[in-house]
Amino acid sequence: MKRTFVVAILYGLCIILVMTLMQHVNISGVIVQEGRRILPALDVHTYLFDQTIIATGHRLPTDMEESLYSALNSSRRLRSTNPEDRGEALVELLPANWSSPEIQPWQQFINNIHRHVFYSEDDPLVDEVIHRMKSLRITEIIVKSWTGTEFKFFFTLADGTPIIAKPMRLMINNEPPPNMSKDDFYERFQSEVAAYHLSRILKLHFVPPVVSRYVNLTSEIYQLAPDSLKKTFLNNTNGVRCFTGHCLKKCDKEHPICGHPDVIPVSFGLLLPDLISNAWIPNTVFGRTAAIFGKRTFCKELREEINKISSASRSHLDIVDINLFDFIQGNLDRHHYGQIIQFGNNSYPVLFDNGRGFARSYQDEFDLLYPMYKCCKIRQSTFEKLMNVYQKEGGLREAMRRSLKSELVHPLLTEDQLFALDRRLVKVLEVIYGCIGTNIEGVIINDGY
Known part of the structure; x- marks a missing residue:
């Protein structure tokens, strides 16, 4: 009887310990199963983004910084398996x-x-x-x-x-x-x-x-x-x-x-006269519908939806780029993007409607990070560009402040909106950090662009 009681106590302590560890698991807690990266079946809002990183100047924790800098150095060594191709001239x-x-x-x-x-x-x-x-x-x-x-x-x-x-x-x-x-x-x-x-x-x-x-x-x-x-x-x-x-x-x-x-x-x-066609992307592709959060087939469906409108091999990584860009500017109104008509459906994306960005400095549109978080693939050049801006003194907000000084109308952004840029960049890098783990080459993709 006493032995059974002790076993029950130990069992209960184990359950408490496991639950405590689950509450403190971070973004890098990705389960590897049969060679595939499997994400926890948890709501992205309550799991991944339940806490805001609060640090001086909106900087990443030291261990995350060191890991991302290491990935950046590795990324640079992996460069140019495909030479950058400007493609056909307009x-x-x-x-x-x-x-x-x-x-x-x-x-x-x-x-x-x-x-x-x-x-x-x-x-x-x-x-x-x-x-x-x-x-x-x-x-x-x-x-x-x-x-x-x-x-x-x-x-x-x-x-x-x-x-x-x-x-x-x-x-x-x-x-x-x-x-x-x-x-x-x-x-x-x-x-x-x-x-x-x-x-x-x-x-x-x-x-x-x-x-x-x-x-x-x-x-x-x-x-x-x-x-x-x-x-x-x-x-x-x-x-x-x-x-x-x-x-x-x-x-x-x-x-x-x-x-x-x-x-x-x-x-x-x-205005680019008679040059732009709309590449329509359903909202589900951009990860804005809560019903898709639990789908294991999200990345497959993303590729299938993109293939309906584009033959471009670069399109999936373009969607990730567009979503990260919209997340940083706080724009949840990207119902389509543009392509150059003369190049068919395989050209650099053009974003010509950004009027609902920079609206709520206090709110981050986390749905936009879902394709990156779920599929864990990002263009090599995009990762390096984000890290290069992050490393600059004063971060993204000071770079933006300096750039906007050239405008005839000013100020164009409030201090809160400028600080939101750094906060969101940190959160993008946090997601990338969680994806990379030890699999840099499987996450950071060099497609030549």
Whole structure:
């Protein structure tokens, strides 16, 4: 009897010990079974991200840092099993007159697009296009069909640069409350600009050039506007110029777009005319539906869904890249991405709609990390780019702060939004750390891009 009692006590202590260890298991607790990486059947929100890393300057714990630096060094030694291939040049597919001496910088920028390289970091032409987008006057306002949930301007600048522009609807520090759906709050002009800077800092180059400008609704917009747009301008009240515009919602008289008193900050994005097609990705592929969290077949379904719209061998890693980029900027509204029509369905992804990023500095959209967490594969160049930014003094937030100083409108991000960038980068690296373990080559993939 006494022996049975002692065994029962020991058994109970073992259960308590196991439960305690399970509560403290970290992201690296991946079960290996029959040569495959099997993740615990736990909800990603309550297991993986139940605690926020709180450290000075949003840094990783020392042991994680050392492990990731070791992986970075190993990654660099593994480089170039596939040489980087820029792919076919777009210039060969554009009209012949675009090679004339009068070609404008924005046209040359498009000429320089390759199948696998949108634009190069060190290309001086990019800065010339940016300079002209900031300084050249608007010569034409083009009225297009009233699609989309937000109002957009379509401008032509003095050198013919086609522009898609979004006016400011909210003050910089106006963040949506937690209970508001993403479909109910305004897109943010500053998010379009900040997303472009973020893509350049991370050297992912997903986003076409975007700048911020001040626009005068009276002298620049009303004077050039076609009659259909002029009719939407409201009578001035106390010298404030407002208009309603046309869009599917929030463009009526209850939601006017107003200047201060007639000047308004606007994002100017380079419009790639007749070059972009949509590669539609269901929300389930991006890991935004709770029902898929427990699926063991998620990665297989991801590949199958991608294969329906793309023959590109690089597409799966592109989806991971896009999701990590959207997680860092806090954008849960990536319902599709773009591809260059002339290259078919095998080209560098283009992200041309970032208006709902940088919205909630206090909230991280963890669903977006699910393809990385579940499939545990990341492009080698992406891993190195993230680590290079992490290593810089001041981190991502200071790099972003320096980059945004070049804008005509500032500030574009609040301090909370800047600090959120570092916090999210740390969490991305935490997920990568958990995936790597001792299997660097199986997680960090060199596909030549």
